[in-house]
Amino acid sequence: MLWGRLDIQANGTIRLRDEELASLRPARRILRVLEQEVPKTPAEIEQHLRYYSLSDTPLSPAEFDRLLFTSVYSAYQLRSVQGVDKNPWIGFFSQLVDEIFRDLCKGLCPANTTLLQAAWPWKEKPSHLASLKHFYRSNLARTKRDT
Numbered sequence: 001m002l003w004g005r006l007d008i009q010a011n012g013t014i015r016l017r018d019e020e021l022a023s024l025r026p027a028r029r030i031l032r033v034l035e036q037e038v039p040k041t042p043a044e045i046e047q048h049l050r051y052y053s054l055s056d057t058p059l060s061p062a063e064f065d066r067l068l069f070t071s072v073y074s075a076y077q078l079r080s081v082q083g084v085d086k087n088p089w090i091g092f093f094s095q096l097v098d099e100i101f102r103d104l105c106k107g108l109c110p111a112n113t114t115l116l117q118a119a120w121p122w123k124e125k126p127s128h129l130a131s132l133k134h135f136y137r138s139n140l141a142r143t144k145r146d147t
Contacts, residue, residue: 005017005018006072006076008073008076008080013035014034014035015031033065033069034069034072034073037062038073039070045070045074045096046092048067048070049095052067052099053099056106057106058103058107059103064103071093071096071100074093074096075093078093
């Protein structure tokens, strides 16, 4: 679905550029979740992150969908902003991924073995997350160098 070129506009409009794919029922459901249920402002995302972090039981399927698609939305925001404006979206994306891992392990994993903390340095993150640093590093150093 994401390869169908998801387009997220600044006004909140979300569409798939592949019209044939967008006409399918699963695509319409995903677009509905993205448009209507995913928090889009930093304050809304922070509120949802607080809720997720306080939950000790697995999220319902609808809540998990919201969490997953909020991470997708954050990744798209991260790709669309420049310079220091990326920093909050990097933090949101990292925290949302941490919550996804935490929710998937609820009741299955030994206590605190997969609870990833967004404040950890990249080098201490598991290798599958540490590899993201190459793609999502801050543009702050580049911005300072270019000015």
